[in-house]
Amino acid sequence: MVGGGFMARTHAHAARAAGAQVVSILSSSPERTTAAARELGVEGEAGSLDQLIEAVDVVHVTTPNRWHFEQSLAVVEAGTHVVCEKPLATTAADAERLVEAASGVVATVPFVYRFHPMAREARARVAAGGIGRLLTVRGAYLQDWLLAASDENWRVSAAEGGASRAFGDIGSHLVDLVEFVTGDRITRIAARTQTAHASRGGQRVDTEDGVALVAELASGALASLLVSQVAAGRKNALTIEVSGSDAALQFEQERPDELWVGGREASSLILRDAAILSPDAARLSLVPSGHPMGYLDAFTAFARDTYAAVRGEEPSGLPRFADGHRAAVITEAVLAAAASDSWTAVPSVGV
Numbered sequence: 001m002v003g004g005g006f007m008a009r010t011h012a013h014a015a016r017a018a019g020a021q022v023v024s025i026l027s028s029s030p031e032r033t034t035a036a037a038r039e040l041g042v043e044g045e046a047g048s049l050d051q052l053i054e055a056v057d058v059v060h061v062t063t064p065n066r067w068h069f070e071q072s073l074a075v076v077e078a079g080t081h082v083v084c085e086k087p088l089a090t091t092a093a094d095a096e097r098l099v100e101a102a103s104g105v106v107a108t109v110p111f112v113y114r115f116h117p118m119a120r121e122a123r124a125r126v127a128a129g130g131i132g133r134l135l136t137v138r139g140a141y142l143q144d145w146l147l148a149a150s151d152e153n154w155r156v157s158a159a160e161g162g163a164s165r166a167f168g169d170i171g172s173h174l175v176d177l178v179e180f181v182t183g184d185r186i187t188r189i190a191a192r193t194q195t196a197h198a199s200r201g202g203q204r205v206d207t208e209d210g211v212a213l214v215a216e217l218a219s220g221a222l223a224s225l226l227v228s229q230v231a232a233g234r235k236n237a238l239t240i241e242v243s244g245s246d247a248a249l250q251f252e253q254e255r256p257d258e259l260w261v262g263g264r265e266a267s268s269l270i271l272r273d274a275a276i277l278s279p280d281a282a283r284l285s286l287v288p289s290g291h292p293m294g295y296l297d298a299f300t301a302f303a304r305d306t307y308a309a310v311r312g313e314e315p316s317g318l319p320r321f322a323d324g325h326r327a328a329v330i331t332e333a334v335l336a337a338a339a340s341d342s343w344t345a346v347p348s349v350g351v
Protein backbone atom coordinates (compact mmCIF):
# COMPACT_ATOMS: atom_id res chain seq x y z
CA MET A 1 0.00 0.00 0.00
CA VAL A 2 1.40 3.41 -0.98
CA GLY A 3 -0.36 6.25 0.88
CA GLY A 4 -1.86 6.47 4.34
CA GLY A 5 -5.19 8.30 4.11
CA PHE A 6 -8.89 7.44 3.72
CA MET A 7 -8.32 5.61 0.45
CA ALA A 8 -5.46 3.52 1.91
CA ARG A 9 -7.86 2.41 4.68
CA THR A 10 -10.49 1.53 2.10
CA HIS A 11 -8.03 -0.36 -0.12
CA ALA A 12 -6.57 -2.26 2.85
CA HIS A 13 -10.05 -3.35 3.94
CA ALA A 14 -10.97 -4.42 0.41
CA ALA A 15 -7.67 -6.23 -0.16
CA ARG A 16 -8.06 -8.25 3.04
CA ALA A 17 -11.71 -9.03 2.42
CA ALA A 18 -10.66 -10.23 -1.04
CA GLY A 19 -8.22 -12.70 0.54
CA ALA A 20 -4.94 -10.77 0.27
CA GLN A 21 -2.46 -10.02 3.02
CA VAL A 22 -1.41 -6.39 3.35
CA VAL A 23 2.28 -6.94 4.00
CA SER A 24 3.94 -3.55 3.56
CA ILE A 25 3.05 0.14 3.53
CA LEU A 26 4.77 3.37 2.53
CA SER A 27 3.49 6.85 3.34
CA SER A 28 4.96 10.34 2.81
CA SER A 29 7.49 10.23 5.70
CA PRO A 30 8.90 7.56 8.05
CA GLU A 31 6.67 8.91 10.85
CA ARG A 32 3.56 8.77 8.68
CA THR A 33 4.49 5.30 7.47
CA THR A 34 4.72 4.11 11.09
CA ALA A 35 1.42 5.77 11.97
CA ALA A 36 -0.34 4.29 8.92
CA ALA A 37 1.15 0.84 9.58
CA ARG A 38 -0.18 0.94 13.17
CA GLU A 39 -3.60 2.18 12.14
CA LEU A 40 -4.01 -0.42 9.39
CA GLY A 41 -2.32 -3.25 11.28
CA VAL A 42 0.40 -3.71 8.65
CA GLU A 43 3.65 -5.28 9.79
CA GLY A 44 6.02 -4.11 7.05
CA GLU A 45 7.07 -0.47 6.92
CA ALA A 46 8.78 0.25 3.59
CA GLY A 47 11.59 2.80 3.48
CA SER A 48 11.18 3.43 -0.25
CA LEU A 49 8.97 2.51 -3.18
CA ASP A 50 11.64 0.08 -4.42
CA GLN A 51 11.60 -1.72 -1.07
CA LEU A 52 7.84 -1.90 -1.15
CA ILE A 53 7.80 -3.31 -4.69
CA GLU A 54 10.31 -5.99 -3.62
CA ALA A 55 8.02 -7.13 -0.82
CA VAL A 56 4.68 -7.59 -2.58
CA ASP A 57 2.78 -9.14 -5.52
CA VAL A 58 0.48 -6.15 -6.10
CA VAL A 59 1.01 -2.47 -5.22
CA HIS A 60 -2.01 -0.27 -4.45
CA VAL A 61 -1.27 3.43 -5.18
CA THR A 62 -3.50 5.64 -3.00
CA THR A 63 -1.40 8.81 -2.82
CA PRO A 64 -2.41 12.35 -3.90
CA ASN A 65 -3.03 12.48 -7.65
CA ARG A 66 0.24 14.11 -8.66
CA TRP A 67 2.14 11.00 -7.56
CA HIS A 68 0.03 8.45 -9.45
CA PHE A 69 1.97 8.60 -12.72
CA GLU A 70 5.47 8.43 -11.28
CA GLN A 71 4.69 5.74 -8.71
CA SER A 72 2.60 3.54 -11.00
CA LEU A 73 5.26 3.79 -13.70
CA ALA A 74 7.94 2.61 -11.26
CA VAL A 75 5.73 -0.32 -10.19
CA VAL A 76 4.89 -1.55 -13.69
CA GLU A 77 8.44 -1.03 -14.96
CA ALA A 78 9.52 -3.41 -12.18
CA GLY A 79 7.06 -5.94 -13.64
CA THR A 80 4.72 -5.76 -10.65
CA HIS A 81 0.92 -5.68 -10.79
CA VAL A 82 -0.70 -2.40 -9.75
CA VAL A 83 -3.96 -0.87 -8.65
CA CYS A 84 -3.85 2.92 -9.06
CA GLU A 85 -6.46 5.34 -7.75
CA LYS A 86 -8.22 7.65 -10.19
CA PRO A 87 -7.41 9.96 -11.82
CA LEU A 88 -4.83 7.56 -13.21
CA ALA A 89 -2.62 10.55 -14.05
CA THR A 90 -3.10 14.31 -14.05
CA THR A 91 -2.79 14.48 -17.86
CA ALA A 92 -4.20 12.21 -20.55
CA ALA A 93 -0.71 11.97 -22.11
CA ASP A 94 0.73 10.53 -18.88
CA ALA A 95 -2.23 8.16 -18.53
CA GLU A 96 -1.54 6.92 -22.06
CA ARG A 97 2.13 6.30 -21.21
CA LEU A 98 1.00 4.23 -18.24
CA VAL A 99 -1.29 2.11 -20.41
CA GLU A 100 1.65 1.32 -22.69
CA ALA A 101 4.10 0.69 -19.84
CA ALA A 102 1.65 -1.62 -18.05
CA SER A 103 0.97 -3.93 -20.99
CA GLY A 104 2.72 -6.90 -19.34
CA VAL A 105 1.06 -6.73 -15.92
CA VAL A 106 -2.41 -6.48 -14.42
CA ALA A 107 -3.07 -2.75 -13.95
CA THR A 108 -6.47 -1.63 -12.69
CA VAL A 109 -8.24 1.57 -11.59
CA PRO A 110 -10.92 1.41 -8.86
CA PHE A 111 -13.98 2.56 -10.75
CA VAL A 112 -15.72 0.64 -8.01
CA TYR A 113 -19.29 1.71 -8.72
CA ARG A 114 -19.23 -0.81 -11.59
CA PHE A 115 -19.23 -3.47 -8.88
CA HIS A 116 -22.60 -2.71 -7.31
CA PRO A 117 -24.76 -5.66 -8.41
CA MET A 118 -27.62 -3.38 -9.48
CA ALA A 119 -25.32 -1.18 -11.60
CA ARG A 120 -24.12 -4.40 -13.26
CA GLU A 121 -27.76 -5.42 -13.72
CA ALA A 122 -28.48 -2.11 -15.47
CA ARG A 123 -25.59 -2.76 -17.86
CA ALA A 124 -26.80 -6.30 -18.56
CA ARG A 125 -30.36 -5.13 -19.24
CA VAL A 126 -29.24 -2.38 -21.61
CA ALA A 127 -26.97 -4.85 -23.47
CA ALA A 128 -29.86 -7.33 -23.77
CA GLY A 129 -32.06 -4.65 -25.36
CA GLY A 130 -34.20 -4.24 -22.24
CA ILE A 131 -34.69 -0.49 -22.66
CA GLY A 132 -34.90 -0.46 -26.46
CA ARG A 133 -32.96 2.23 -28.33
CA LEU A 134 -31.01 4.49 -25.97
CA LEU A 135 -32.35 8.05 -26.13
CA THR A 136 -31.09 9.99 -23.13
CA VAL A 137 -28.85 9.68 -20.10
CA ARG A 138 -29.31 11.79 -16.97
CA GLY A 139 -26.46 11.63 -14.50
CA ALA A 140 -25.18 13.42 -11.45
CA TYR A 141 -22.43 12.97 -8.90
CA LEU A 142 -22.96 15.33 -5.97
CA GLN A 143 -21.03 15.76 -2.70
CA ASP A 144 -20.90 18.57 -0.14
CA TRP A 145 -17.64 18.03 1.73
CA LEU A 146 -16.10 21.17 0.13
CA LEU A 147 -19.17 23.40 0.55
CA ALA A 148 -17.67 25.94 2.98
CA ALA A 149 -14.79 28.28 2.07
CA SER A 150 -13.03 26.93 5.16
CA ASP A 151 -13.05 23.36 3.76
CA GLU A 152 -9.56 22.47 2.59
CA ASN A 153 -7.99 19.43 0.98
CA TRP A 154 -4.96 18.71 -1.21
CA ARG A 155 -7.34 18.03 -4.11
CA VAL A 156 -8.24 21.75 -4.24
CA SER A 157 -4.76 22.62 -5.52
CA ALA A 158 -4.08 21.89 -9.20
CA ALA A 159 -0.42 21.23 -8.35
CA GLU A 160 -1.45 18.33 -6.07
CA GLY A 161 -4.62 17.05 -7.70
CA GLY A 162 -4.43 18.08 -11.36
CA ALA A 163 -6.06 20.84 -13.42
CA SER A 164 -9.53 19.37 -12.91
CA ARG A 165 -10.67 18.68 -9.37
CA ALA A 166 -14.41 17.88 -9.10
CA PHE A 167 -14.50 16.26 -12.52
CA GLY A 168 -11.18 14.42 -12.16
CA ASP A 169 -12.11 13.22 -8.67
CA ILE A 170 -15.76 12.20 -9.07
CA GLY A 171 -16.87 13.15 -12.60
CA SER A 172 -14.43 10.46 -13.76
CA HIS A 173 -16.53 7.84 -11.90
CA LEU A 174 -19.70 9.22 -13.48
CA VAL A 175 -18.51 9.13 -17.09
CA ASP A 176 -16.97 5.71 -16.52
CA LEU A 177 -20.35 4.46 -15.32
CA VAL A 178 -22.22 6.15 -18.18
CA GLU A 179 -20.07 4.37 -20.76
CA PHE A 180 -20.01 1.11 -18.78
CA VAL A 181 -23.78 0.89 -18.31
CA THR A 182 -24.76 2.07 -21.80
CA GLY A 183 -21.94 0.34 -23.73
CA ASP A 184 -21.97 3.60 -25.70
CA ARG A 185 -19.24 6.24 -26.03
CA ILE A 186 -19.26 9.97 -25.33
CA THR A 187 -18.22 11.67 -28.56
CA ARG A 188 -18.84 15.43 -28.03
CA ILE A 189 -19.14 17.66 -25.00
CA ALA A 190 -20.27 21.20 -24.17
CA ALA A 191 -19.49 22.20 -20.58
CA ARG A 192 -19.34 24.97 -17.98
CA THR A 193 -17.27 24.82 -14.82
CA GLN A 194 -17.93 26.64 -11.56
CA THR A 195 -15.65 27.59 -8.68
CA ALA A 196 -17.72 28.46 -5.63
CA HIS A 197 -14.90 30.00 -3.59
CA ALA A 198 -12.15 32.05 -5.22
CA SER A 199 -9.87 31.27 -2.27
CA ARG A 200 -9.70 28.74 0.54
CA GLY A 201 -7.47 29.12 3.60
CA GLY A 202 -5.81 32.21 2.07
CA GLN A 203 -4.85 30.30 -1.10
CA ARG A 204 -6.28 31.12 -4.52
CA VAL A 205 -8.38 28.19 -5.79
CA ASP A 206 -7.32 27.02 -9.26
CA THR A 207 -9.66 24.03 -9.68
CA GLU A 208 -13.41 23.73 -10.25
CA ASP A 209 -16.03 22.83 -7.62
CA GLY A 210 -18.62 21.84 -10.18
CA VAL A 211 -19.27 21.06 -13.82
CA ALA A 212 -22.47 21.01 -15.86
CA LEU A 213 -22.24 19.34 -19.20
CA VAL A 214 -24.21 18.18 -22.18
CA ALA A 215 -22.84 15.30 -24.21
CA GLU A 216 -23.61 13.40 -27.36
CA LEU A 217 -22.97 9.66 -27.54
CA ALA A 218 -21.86 7.63 -30.55
CA SER A 219 -25.39 6.21 -30.95
CA GLY A 220 -26.80 9.74 -31.13
CA ALA A 221 -28.18 9.54 -27.57
CA LEU A 222 -27.92 12.74 -25.49
CA ALA A 223 -26.62 13.05 -21.94
CA SER A 224 -26.94 15.73 -19.30
CA LEU A 225 -24.49 15.41 -16.40
CA LEU A 226 -23.97 17.48 -13.24
CA VAL A 227 -20.95 17.13 -10.97
CA SER A 228 -20.49 19.11 -7.76
CA GLN A 229 -18.54 18.95 -4.51
CA VAL A 230 -20.49 21.89 -3.06
CA ALA A 231 -24.04 20.44 -3.21
CA ALA A 232 -25.49 20.93 0.30
CA GLY A 233 -26.78 17.74 1.85
CA ARG A 234 -25.43 15.42 -0.85
CA LYS A 235 -22.72 13.10 0.46
CA ASN A 236 -21.94 10.65 -2.31
CA ALA A 237 -24.99 10.98 -4.55
CA LEU A 238 -24.03 9.26 -7.79
CA THR A 239 -27.13 8.76 -9.94
CA ILE A 240 -27.49 7.50 -13.47
CA GLU A 241 -30.71 7.16 -15.43
CA VAL A 242 -30.77 5.68 -18.93
CA SER A 243 -33.95 6.15 -20.94
CA GLY A 244 -34.70 4.17 -24.06
CA SER A 245 -37.49 3.78 -26.59
CA ASP A 246 -39.10 1.00 -24.47
CA ALA A 247 -38.11 1.59 -20.83
CA ALA A 248 -35.79 3.43 -18.46
CA LEU A 249 -33.48 2.37 -15.64
CA GLN A 250 -32.17 4.39 -12.73
CA PHE A 251 -29.37 3.43 -10.33
CA GLU A 252 -28.51 5.49 -7.24
CA GLN A 253 -25.24 4.78 -5.44
CA GLU A 254 -26.70 5.71 -2.05
CA ARG A 255 -29.51 3.13 -2.53
CA PRO A 256 -27.35 0.47 -4.15
CA ASP A 257 -29.64 -2.51 -3.62
CA GLU A 258 -32.37 -1.01 -5.83
CA LEU A 259 -32.89 -0.50 -9.54
CA TRP A 260 -35.81 1.62 -10.77
CA VAL A 261 -37.41 0.37 -13.96
CA GLY A 262 -39.47 3.04 -15.67
CA GLY A 263 -42.24 2.14 -18.10
CA ARG A 264 -44.96 4.22 -19.70
CA GLU A 265 -47.73 2.05 -18.26
CA ALA A 266 -46.09 1.03 -15.01
CA SER A 267 -42.81 1.57 -13.20
CA SER A 268 -41.29 -0.60 -10.50
CA LEU A 269 -38.42 -0.88 -8.08
CA ILE A 270 -36.41 -4.09 -8.36
CA LEU A 271 -34.61 -5.18 -5.20
CA ARG A 272 -31.33 -7.05 -5.36
CA ASP A 273 -32.00 -10.78 -5.40
CA ALA A 274 -29.51 -13.10 -7.10
CA ALA A 275 -32.37 -15.32 -8.29
CA ILE A 276 -33.67 -12.62 -10.65
CA LEU A 277 -30.40 -11.00 -11.70
CA SER A 278 -28.33 -11.60 -14.82
CA PRO A 279 -25.33 -13.91 -14.19
CA ASP A 280 -22.76 -11.07 -14.10
CA ALA A 281 -24.80 -9.14 -11.53
CA ALA A 282 -25.73 -12.26 -9.56
CA ARG A 283 -22.06 -13.20 -9.08
CA LEU A 284 -21.55 -9.86 -7.28
CA SER A 285 -24.57 -10.36 -5.02
CA LEU A 286 -22.96 -12.11 -2.07
CA VAL A 287 -25.65 -12.09 0.59
CA PRO A 288 -29.38 -12.75 0.31
CA SER A 289 -31.81 -9.96 -0.47
CA GLY A 290 -32.58 -7.85 2.61
CA HIS A 291 -28.98 -7.98 3.84
CA PRO A 292 -27.69 -4.63 2.53
CA MET A 293 -24.57 -4.43 0.40
CA GLY A 294 -22.70 -1.17 -0.20
CA TYR A 295 -19.57 0.80 -1.02
CA LEU A 296 -17.09 -1.45 0.81
CA ASP A 297 -18.58 -4.54 -0.83
CA ALA A 298 -18.19 -2.93 -4.27
CA PHE A 299 -14.58 -2.09 -3.41
CA THR A 300 -13.96 -5.65 -2.23
CA ALA A 301 -15.46 -7.11 -5.42
CA PHE A 302 -13.14 -4.85 -7.43
CA ALA A 303 -10.11 -6.09 -5.45
CA ARG A 304 -11.26 -9.72 -5.79
CA ASP A 305 -11.54 -9.40 -9.57
CA THR A 306 -8.17 -7.64 -9.78
CA TYR A 307 -6.52 -10.53 -7.93
CA ALA A 308 -8.41 -13.03 -10.11
CA ALA A 309 -6.85 -11.30 -13.14
CA VAL A 310 -3.43 -11.59 -11.45
CA ARG A 311 -4.07 -15.35 -11.25
CA GLY A 312 -4.73 -15.39 -14.98
CA GLU A 313 -8.53 -15.29 -14.96
CA GLU A 314 -10.51 -12.81 -17.06
CA PRO A 315 -13.26 -11.35 -14.87
CA SER A 316 -15.82 -9.31 -16.78
CA GLY A 317 -16.05 -5.55 -16.36
CA LEU A 318 -12.68 -5.08 -14.66
CA PRO A 319 -11.62 -1.40 -15.02
CA ARG A 320 -8.07 -1.38 -16.32
CA PHE A 321 -5.54 1.38 -17.05
CA ALA A 322 -7.14 1.86 -20.49
CA ASP A 323 -10.34 2.88 -18.67
CA GLY A 324 -8.36 5.28 -16.47
CA HIS A 325 -6.86 6.77 -19.64
CA ARG A 326 -10.34 7.06 -21.16
CA ALA A 327 -11.58 9.01 -18.10
CA ALA A 328 -8.51 11.30 -18.28
CA VAL A 329 -9.22 12.00 -21.96
CA ILE A 330 -12.85 12.89 -21.19
CA THR A 331 -11.72 15.09 -18.28
CA GLU A 332 -9.42 17.06 -20.58
CA ALA A 333 -12.22 17.40 -23.14
CA VAL A 334 -14.50 18.80 -20.43
CA LEU A 335 -11.94 21.45 -19.43
CA ALA A 336 -11.28 22.29 -23.10
CA ALA A 337 -15.01 22.60 -23.82
CA ALA A 338 -15.49 24.91 -20.84
CA ALA A 339 -12.45 27.06 -21.72
CA SER A 340 -13.40 27.41 -25.40
CA ASP A 341 -17.12 27.77 -24.74
CA SER A 342 -17.81 25.44 -27.63
CA TRP A 343 -18.66 21.83 -28.47
CA THR A 344 -15.51 19.76 -28.15
CA ALA A 345 -14.84 16.33 -29.67
CA VAL A 346 -13.77 13.55 -27.32
CA PRO A 347 -11.01 11.50 -28.98
CA SER A 348 -12.09 7.90 -29.47
CA VAL A 349 -9.25 6.38 -27.39
CA GLY A 350 -9.99 3.21 -25.51
CA VAL A 351 -13.06 2.59 -27.67
Ligand code: SOE
Pocket (backbone or CB within 6 Å): 143, 169, 170, 173, 236
Ligand atom coordinates in the same frame (compact mmCIF):
# COMPACT_ATOMS: atom_id res chain seq x y z
C1 SOE B 1 -13.78 12.14 -2.46
O1 SOE B 1 -14.43 12.98 -3.35
C2 SOE B 1 -14.00 10.66 -2.79
O2 SOE B 1 -13.35 9.93 -1.78
C3 SOE B 1 -13.42 10.27 -4.15
O3 SOE B 1 -12.03 10.53 -4.23
C4 SOE B 1 -13.70 8.81 -4.43
O4 SOE B 1 -13.23 8.41 -5.68
C5 SOE B 1 -15.21 8.59 -4.35
O5 SOE B 1 -15.46 7.20 -4.53
C6 SOE B 1 -15.77 9.03 -3.05
O6 SOE B 1 -15.39 10.37 -2.80
